[in-house]
Amino acid sequence: MAEQALPVEKGVTAPAGESTFMRLAKYTLMRTVVLFFTVVAGVYVTVIIANMGGYVDEIRRGEIRENISIAVMNNPAYKSYTLEQKRELIEELSRLEEKRLGLDKPFLVRSFFFLRNALTLRLGFAQRMVSDAGSRQVRLIILERLPTTLLLFGTADLLLFFSSVFIALILSRQYGSFWDRVFVALSPTSAAPGWFYGIFLILVFASWLRILPFGDLVDVPPPETPVLYALSVLKHLILPTMAIIIGAIFVSVYSWRTFFLIYSSEDYVELARAKGLSDRTIERRYILRPTLPTIITNFALLVISLWTGAPILETVFNWPGLGRTLFQAIGLFDVPVIVGSTVIFAYLLAITVFLLDILYAIVDPRVRIGGGGGR
Amino acid sequence: MKNGNVLQVEDLYLYFATKRGVVQAVDGVNLALPRSSAMVILGESGCGKSSLARAILRLLPRNVHTYAGRILLDGQDVMALDEDSFRENVRWVRVSMVPQAAMNALNPVIRVGDQVAEPAIVHLGVTKEEAWEMARRMFRYVGVPEGFLNRYPFELSGGMRQRVAIAMALVTSPSLIILDEPTSALDVLTQANIMNTLKRIKQETGTSYILITHDIATSSDLAEHVAVMYAGQIVEVSNAAAFFSEPLHPYSQKLMASVPRLHGDKELEFIPGRPPSLLNPPTGCRFASRCPLRFGKCDQDPPTFRLGERLVKCWLFEADAELAYPDTTSAHPSEQRR
Numbered sequence: 014m015a016e017q018a019l020p021v022e023k024g025v026t027a028p029a030g031e032s033t034f035m036r037l038a039k040y041t042l043m044r045t046v047v048l049f050f051t052v053v054a055g056v057y058v059t060v061i062i063a064n065m066g067g068y069v070d071e072i073r074r075g076e077i078r079e080n081i082s083i084a085v086m087n088n089p090a091y092k093s094y095t096l097e098q099k100r101e102l103i104e105e106l107s108r109l110e111e112k113r114l115g116l117d118k119p120f121l122v123r124s125f126f127f128l129r130n131a132l133t134l135r136l137g138f139a140q141r142m143v144s145d146a147g148s149r150q151v152r153l154i155i156l157e158r159l160p161t162t163l164l165l166f167g168t169a170d171l172l173l174f175f176s177s178v179f180i181a182l183i184l185s186r187q188y189g190s191f192w193d194r195v196f197v198a199l200s201p202t203s204a205a206p207g208w209f210y211g212i213f214l215i216l217v218f219a220s221w222l223r224i225l226p227f228g229d230l231v232d233v234p235p236p237e238t239p240v241l242y243a244l245s246v247l248k249h250l251i252l253p254t255m256a257i258i259i260g261a262i263f264v265s266v267y268s269w270r271t272f273f274l275i276y277s278s279e280d281y282v283e284l285a286r287a288k289g290l291s292d293r294t295i296e297r298r299y300i301l302r303p304t305l306p307t308i309i310t311n312f313a314l315l316v317i318s319l320w321t322g323a324p325i326l327e328t329v330f331n332w333p334g335l336g337r338t339l340f341q342a343i344g345l346f347d348v349p350v351i352v353g354s355t356v357i358f359a360y361l362l363a364i365t366v367f368l369l370d371i372l373y374a375i376v377d378p379r380v381r382i383g384g385g386g387g388r
Numbered sequence: 389m390k391n392g393n394v395l396q397v398e399d400l401y402l403y404f405a406t407k408r409g410v411v412q413a414v415d416g417v418n419l420a421l422p423r424s425s426a427m428v429i430l431g432e433s434g435c436g437k438s439s440l441a442r443a444i445l446r447l448l449p450r451n452v453h454t455y456a457g458r459i460l461l462d463g464q465d466v467m468a469l470d471e472d473s474f475r476e477n478v479r480w481v482r483v484s485m486v487p488q489a490a491m492n493a494l495n496p497v498i499r500v501g502d503q504v505a506e507p508a509i510v511h512l513g514v515t516k517e518e519a520w521e522m523a524r525r526m527f528r529y530v531g532v533p534e535g536f537l538n539r540y541p542f543e544l545s546g547g548m549r550q551r552v553a554i555a556m557a558l559v560t561s562p563s564l565i566i567l568d569e570p571t572s573a574l575d576v577l578t579q580a581n582i583m584n585t586l587k588r589i590k591q592e593t594g595t596s597y598i599l600i601t602h603d604i605a606t607s608s609d610l611a612e613h614v615a616v617m618y619a620g621q622i623v624e625v626s627n628a629a630a631f632f633s634e635p636l637h638p639y640s641q642k643l644m645a646s647v648p649r650l651h652g653d654k655e656l657e658f659i660p661g662r663p664p665s666l667l668n669p670p671t672g673c674r675f676a677s678r679c680p681l682r683f684g685k686c687d688q689d690p691p692t693f694r695l696g697e698r699l700v701k702c703w704l705f706e707a708d709a710e711l712a713y714p715d716t717t718s719a720h721p722s723e724q725r726r
Contacts, residue, residue: 280492287445287487288507288556289479302497378497378540 067120207260501537
């Protein structure tokens with residue numbers, strides 16, 4: 014290395030690297046590609062499972078043959094046909110019907126058609142469910158419900174993140190204090206999902222105190238003006254949001270406070286104190302900033318687990334979102350809606366992970382610039 | 389006389405409270421460092437060297453049991469300052485520090501330029517641009533290419549990070565820099581290089597150093613003064629030339645005998661036994677149990693004797709020396725304070 018030979022290296026500059034923006038763009042592209050393949054794989058597995066690995070096709074072929082056989086046998090027009098001719102006719106009609114439905118192609122080929130349709134949101138028609146606007150298109154049923162789900166989980170996730178970081182920072186400052194021990198002691202409560210606490214919240218605030226609604230998105234009938242409508246939604250949002258937060262906050266505060274404590278014992282924090290920086294600066298730049306990547310990773314996992322709780326939570330609160338739609342579809346055995354909801358959830362998970370990845374790259378130069386730890 | 393010293397430490401005590409008892413990490417240390425000079429503090433691992441550095445900068449952990457004594461910087465007693473004025477007027481303004489193996493001394497998510505410029509912004513009240521200009525000058529000075537200002541610590545090699553840490557310590561031009569084993573994790577070439585850089589800085593800026601190390605070889609040509617620390621106490625203070633040719637304290641002699649020499653086939657010596665625990669140090673001389681020259685009087689705590697310019701804490705020199713601190717001999721902080 015040059016530095017070993019020359020004590021003073023005048024005029025030597027660091028090799029010009031790519032600009033930070035280019036690196037970030039490259040990183041983003043890479044993440045997009047990886048996540049896209051993840052989604053494709055996830056949806057394809059869903060397609061295979063929903064079709065029982067192609068066995069559903071066998072069932073449908075059998076059904077077609079049976080129906081046609083019955084129809085031909087019972088049709089008086091074919092009474093003069095010999096058994097052999099009837100059999101040929103049945104074969105011919107079954108073949109045509111299978112061709113019409115695309116069943117003549119092997120399942121492997123068809124599975125890729127399913128995959129393409131699912132990924133491009135050509136989700137087909139529901140068997141039983143209807144959208145609020147009256148459409149049978151799975152895509153419309155789902156898109157109608159998506160905003161309410163995003164509203165609920167977006168609000169809850171953001172509140173959860175900021176309140177957890179805030180409380181965790183305070184607790185790390187007073188490690189071992191009363192409140193610190195309270196949060197540590199309560200962290201196992203996060204083992205129960207949010208909807209479990211939702212039931213108690215409904216009992217207390219809706220049934221007993223009667224200050225908040227039991228569920229639903231808005232009052233019935235919905236308020237006329239947009240402002241009142243928004244306020245009504247806000248009122249209905251309180252309990253489900255609280256349920257999600259209560260179900261996750263103790264463990265996130267506990268683990269994040271521990272991250273803060275670990276990172277506060279780093280050498281650079283002590284050096285920052287030696288540098289005479291104020292406690293606030295040290296906390297912000299030398300404890301919070303280096304810890305953020307770890308926290309974001311932890312939060313990404315948490316958000317994913319929250320998404321998976323959506324069907325039950327939304328059902329408990331009668332929240333007209335995607336989760337409840339999936340729950341209803343399972344109850345009604347409406348396969349296209351089940352597959353469609355799963356596809357949308359796969360996309361939502363991927364988008365969540367993608368956004369957090371980008372955030373991660375913004376807060377952690379080691380990811381953004383690449384080259385890894387290098388310690 | 390005191391104003392001639394950039395640093396004067398008097399009766400400094402730093403004890404930590406642990407579950408197993410009180411750790412006497414710094415136990416009645418007296419030191420004086422003249423302006424524009426360097427002192428190396430030698431000692432084994434765990435003898436309290438780093439705690440001494442922390443005590444001077446008041447970087448105390450939460451479990452401090454006793455923190456007492458006087459620390460005079462340019463003649464001013466900084467122990468009397470409250471936390472805020474100490475932070476604003478002493479840390480990095482008068483005393484800065486290069487931490488042990490700067491691998492983790494730099495914040496991984498902030499550009500090194502920002503980290504070097506930061507003390508200048510905070511303490512000198514300059515704008516960000518001016519502070520970056522100062523940082524750039526310091527980078528050139530310690531031999532790191534300017535382009536690296538915009539880089540993150542993980543993009544730098546170990547030697548470069550150490551140079552950045554030195555640049556950071558220099559940026560506010562403090563009168564004293566404490567170097568806590570600045571080269572211990574680096575390869576010998578880089579070590580030598582950093583030592584040369586430090587020497588050049590000392591000659592050109594007149595900064596004083598306290599160099600804490602257990603590496604006698606690399607320190608020998610930087611420091612004019614040597615202090616030997618054993619079990620939380622300073623057992624010998626001397627000028628470097630005299631010390632390296634003829635150490636006084638039996639521990640210093642053993643320490644020097646353990647340094648490999650290029651010439652001569654003398655077998656390296658080691659000191660039998662282990663340094664005493666700082667938890668419950670023995671009464672009397674703390675080195676007594678390992679000392680080849682011990683005699684009856686070693687059961688009592690030896691005072692520090694003055695031999696000309698040199699100080700030594702050993703009964704062997706009672707006959708031909710005078711007491712260095714006649715008024716403060718056996719004052720123990722447990723009777724004294726807190």
